[in-house]
Amino acid sequence: MADRPRVSLHTTNYNTMPITRSSLESVLSRLGDLDWELVVTDNLSTDGSYEVLREFADRGLPIKVLRRRCNRGRGRRLSLEATRGEIALTFDLDTIYNDAWMRMVAWYLERRPPYALVATYAGCYPRAAVDAVGGWRDFQYWEDVDLWIRLAAQGLLRAYPMKCGENHKRAPAAWEKTPRLYAKMRDTLALASWVLFSAYRRGYAALFPFARGLRRALYYRGVLWAAFLPARLKRWRFCRKGYDPAVMLRPEVFVDLDLVPRSELRPVITDYDTREGVAAAVARGDWGFLPGTYD
Numbered sequence: 001m002a003d004r005p006r007v008s009l010h011t012t013n014y015n016t017m018p019i020t021r022s023s024l025e026s027v028l029s030r031l032g033d034l035d036w037e038l039v040v041t042d043n044l045s046t047d048g049s050y051e052v053l054r055e056f057a058d059r060g061l062p063i064k065v066l067r068r069r070c071n072r073g074r075g076r077r078l079s080l081e082a083t084r085g086e087i088a089l090t091f092d093l094d095t096i097y098n099d100a101w102m103r104m105v106a107w108y109l110e111r112r113p114p115y116a117l118v119a120t121y122a123g124c125y126p127r128a129a130v131d132a133v134g135g136w137r138d139f140q141y142w143e144d145v146d147l148w149i150r151l152a153a154q155g156l157l158r159a160y161p162m163k164c165g166e167n168h169k170r171a172p173a174a175w176e177k178t179p180r181l182y183a184k185m186r187d188t189l190a191l192a193s194w195v196l197f198s199a200y201r202r203g204y205a206a207l208f209p210f211a212r213g214l215r216r217a218l219y220y221r222g223v224l225w226a227a228f229l230p231a232r233l234k235r236w237r238f239c240r241k242g243y244d245p246a247v248m249l250r251p252e253v254f255v256d257l258d259l260v261p262r263s264e265l266r267p268v269i270t271d272y273d274t275r276e277g278v279a280a281a282v283a284r285g286d287w288g289f290l291p292g293t294y295d
Contacts, residue, residue: 006035006037006084008036008038009090010080010083012040012075013040013045013050013093014044014045015046016045016093017048017049019095020052020053026098030097031102039066039080039082042068043070064082072139073138073146076090076135076143077136080127087127088126088127090144094167097121098164100163100260101165104124104162113126115155116130117255121164133147133156139190140187141184142187146239148248152247153243153247159248159253159255159268160255185224190231192289204220204224207220249274
């Protein structure tokens with residue numbers, strides 16, 4: 001273990017109580033004698049989770065807590081910029097991590113490959129590779145996918161479809177529902193370029209027809225159309241020529257590290273990951289690709 005590099009764990013936080021303490025302990029309890037540091041960027045939480053993070057930082061552990069108004073992509077970037085390790089580990093504070101996660105980290109640190117290795121709810125990244133493609137960008141949703149696309153284009157991405165823990169999503173407060181839905185629609189429309197806007201429009205019309213409730217039907221259509229132009233501007237800003245999401249589907253991207261039984265691995269490609277698959281889903285009335293399915 002002594003020859004292993006310093007690892008920089010970095011993440012974001014926004015109102016993750018009551019899971020914050022358990023999530024952080026599930027990570028720290030597995031680090032053993034690694035040379036590590038941890039930086040969290042808190043998005044002005046109001047539920048007490050920021051205070052829990054401060055408790056850990058005040059114990060004298062190598063933990064730094066930043067407090068900024070930001071989306072998840074910018075928060076991850078700020079967290080990483082405040083670290084100095086050559087290996088970056090991502091995790092989420094709404095997830096309880098398992099032993100398989102630590103086995104993946106140990107595998108990565110022993111071999112130190114030049115590529116990023118991602119799994120469900122976690123990732124191992126060489127800082128040099130992240131810096132080479134510009135790091136995380138200003139997305140609230142799909143911020144990791146945006147980075148993976150750019151890494152895969154450079155041959156710097158591998159995916160092992162293993163669950164690294166159990167995720168505990170927080171139910172949004174009533175006032176948060178519309179901003180969250182808007183952000184999901186905007187970032188999904190910007191990044192999921194293989195899904196035509198007409199498919200989203202047809203999908204919401206099918207799920208929320210006027211005949212079943214005028215207010216609800218207008219609500220989803222209104223948020224979708226409100227997100228359309230900002231999504232197109234975001235796609236123009238971040239996802240121009242040469243930005244091809246299909247690079248993540250190359251066979252060489254997917255690896256089997258044999259850390260868990262194959263029966264426990266998740267499907268690596270879904271029905272919604274290609275334009276052809278989405279067209280087939282639309283034809284059979286399957287609207288699983290709609291904004292909100294990825295969080």
